[in-house]
Amino acid sequence: MTQTPLSPRKPDAREKLLASALRLIRTKGYTATTVDDLCKDAGVTKGAFFHHFRSKDDLAVASARHWSQITSALFAAAPYHLPQDPLDRVLGYLDFRKDLVRGEVAEYTCHVGTMVQDVHLSAPEIRDACHDSIFGHAQTLEADMEAAANDRGITLPGGAASLALHTQAVLQGAFVLAKASGDAEIVRDSIDHLIRYIRQIYQSPHVEGGDMS
Amino acid sequence: MTQTPLSPRKPDAREKLLASALRLIRTKGYTATTVDDLCKDAGVTKGAFFHHFRSKDDLAVASARHWSQITSALFAAAPYHLPQDPLDRVLGYLDFRKDLVRGEVAEYTCHVGTMVQDVHLSAPEIRDACHDSIFGHAQTLEADMEAAANDRGITLPGGAASLALHTQAVLQGAFVLAKASGDAEIVRDSIDHLIRYIRQIYQSPHVEGGDMS
DNA sequence: ATGATAATACCGACTAGTTGGTATGTTGTA
DNA sequence: TACAACATACCAACTAGTCGGTATTATCAT
Numbered sequence: 001m002t003q004t005p006l007s008p009r010k011p012d013a014r015e016k017l018l019a020s021a022l023r024l025i026r027t028k029g030y031t032a033t034t035v036d037d038l039c040k041d042a043g044v045t046k047g048a049f050f051h052h053f054r055s056k057d058d059l060a061v062a063s064a065r066h067w068s069q070i071t072s073a074l075f076a077a078a079p080y081h082l083p084q085d086p087l088d089r090v091l092g093y094l095d096f097r098k099d100l101v102r103g104e105v106a107e108y109t110c111h112v113g114t115m116v117q118d119v120h121l122s123a124p125e126i127r128d129a130c131h132d133s134i135f136g137h138a139q140t141l142e143a144d145m146e147a148a149a150n151d152r153g154i155t156l157p158g159g160a161a162s163l164a165l166h167t168q169a170v171l172q173g174a175f176v177l178a179k180a181s182g183d184a185e186i187v188r189d190s191i192d193h194l195i196r197y198i199r200q201i202y203q204s205p206h207v208e209g210g211d212m213s
Numbered sequence: 214m215t216q217t218p219l220s221p222r223k224p225d226a227r228e229k230l231l232a233s234a235l236r237l238i239r240t241k242g243y244t245a246t247t248v249d250d251l252c253k254d255a256g257v258t259k260g261a262f263f264h265h266f267r268s269k270d271d272l273a274v275a276s277a278r279h280w281s282q283i284t285s286a287l288f289a290a291a292p293y294h295l296p297q298d299p300l301d302r303v304l305g306y307l308d309f310r311k312d313l314v315r316g317e318v319a320e321y322t323c324h325v326g327t328m329v330q331d332v333h334l335s336a337p338e339i340r341d342a343c344h345d346s347i348f349g350h351a352q353t354l355e356a357d358m359e360a361a362a363n364d365r366g367i368t369l370p371g372g373a374a375s376l377a378l379h380t381q382a383v384l385q386g387a388f389v390l391a392k393a394s395g396d397a398e399i400v401r402d403s404i405d406h407l408i409r410y411i412r413q414i415y416q417s418p419h420v421e422g423g424d425m426s
Numbered sequence: 427a428t429g430a431t432a433a434t435a436c437c438g439a440c441t442a443g444t445t446g447g448t449a450t451g452t453t454g455t456a
Numbered sequence: 457t458a459c460a461a462c463a464t465a466c467c468a469a470c471t472a473g474t475c476g477g478t479a480t481t482a483t484c485a486t
Contacts, residue, residue, distance in 0.1 A: 013436070029331045031244040035472060046473080047437045056472065105333065113389050117330050118242045120318065120392035131393040157409055158402055165390060165399060166383075166406040173386025176326050177378060179333035180344040186378060189371055193379040196370055197410035226462070248446060259447085260463050269446065 013048040021063040027106040030118040064129035067111040087148035101187045109175040138164040227265040229255040234276040240319040243331040277342035280324040300361035322388040351377040
C-alpha cells in the first residue's frame, strides 16, 4: 500500500526515535533522557532502539545531524533570502529568528545547544556533531554579512565569521536566560539588541519593508 | 583560628561538597554528576552528604546560592568599580569578564547557567535559585548603565535592565559555543562585539529613530 | 508465479551495574 | 549525657545494553 518506491525499507522506528529525541532532549536534557523514555515516547521497543542505534550516544550523534537537516531546510525555505540588499537578508534572518520564539521553551530552543552542554567533555563525538550543527548554521550567514560590508566599503570588526558566531552566541545565551526565567520575551529583547548592533555596524538607519512590529 | 561562635563546629564536609559541586557540575552537568561522584571528589562519605543535604536537589539549590556568594564577592572586590565615569565601570566590567576567560572550559563557564539547562522543567526550585543568581548579578550592572545614560542625556533602548540581561545572554551563549568548540577565543570575541555595541549606544548623541516604544 | 533463502525490522524479557536515598551505627566535643 | 558530625552497610528502583526469537520484505533460481 503505502510503499516508497525510492527506499526499499521503511525504518519507521528510527524516524520516530529521532523525532522523540529532539523533543525530549530539548525538554529534559540529554543525560536525564533515558532510552526507555525515548522508546516509550516513540512508541517502539528497546529492541528497535538498539537495532537502529549502537548506543544512546550513537542516537545523540544521529539526532544532532537530524537537527541540522531539519533546521537547514527550515531556514533555506524561509523568505528572508529574497531582498536584494544582503544587509536586509541578515536583518530578515534576525526577524525570522524572533518570529520563531513562540510557545513553550522547549519548542523554540536549540537541540544541539542544549545537548552540547551535557556532553562536551564526556562524549567528543556528540560534541563534534553539535559543533558542526551550530557552526555550520553560522556559516550560512557569513556570505551575506561579508557582501553587505563590501557593498558599503566597510570592514567588519573581527570579520564576518566572528559576527556570525556572535549572533549564535546571543541566541544560545538568550535561550539559557529564557530557561531560567520561563520568559520568552528575553530572547526577543536580546535579538533586538543584536539588531541594533548590526544596524550600527553597517550604519544603515533605514528600515526596508514592514518588519519589527 | 577562624571559628564561628554561632555554630558549635565547622561543617567541613558541607563546604567541601559545595566546592566539589561547583567543579563537577560545571564539568559534567548536573544530571551526569552523581552523589557518589561528589562524595568521592570531596573526600567524604554518603552519610555526610545526606547529613548536610536532604537530597541531591537540595545540594543543587545550595550550590546555586553558594555560587552567588562566591561570584558576588569576586565581582565586588574587582577593580572595575573605581572609575568616576559609570560607563567606564561598565566597560571595565566587560574587560574583567574577558580576563576571567582563561584555562579549561569548566574553569571560566557559569555554574548556574550550566545547571539551569538540565533542570529548568524538572526541578523548579533549582531553576529559581539559578534564576536568582543570574538575574541578581545582572542587576548589579543596571545602576551603572542607567547612570551612564543619564550623564549623557540618552535613553537606553529597551531600558537598563534589558541591556544588563543582554550582557548575560552574550556571556552564557558564548560559553555554549566555547563548549562546542573548545575554543575560549570565541568568548572574548563575543565580549568584544558587546563592548562595541555598548560603546556605540553611549556615543550616539542622537536619539535612535526607531523600533522600540 | 512460486517457493527457498536471506536480510532487515522489530519484539520484550533479561542482566549487570548504577542510582539516589536510608538505617544504623561511631566519634568527638560541650 | 546529649547532640552534631560524620561513617558503613545496605536497598529498591532504575540504567544502558543484550539476547533469542518472530514478522515482514527483498532476491532469485526455477
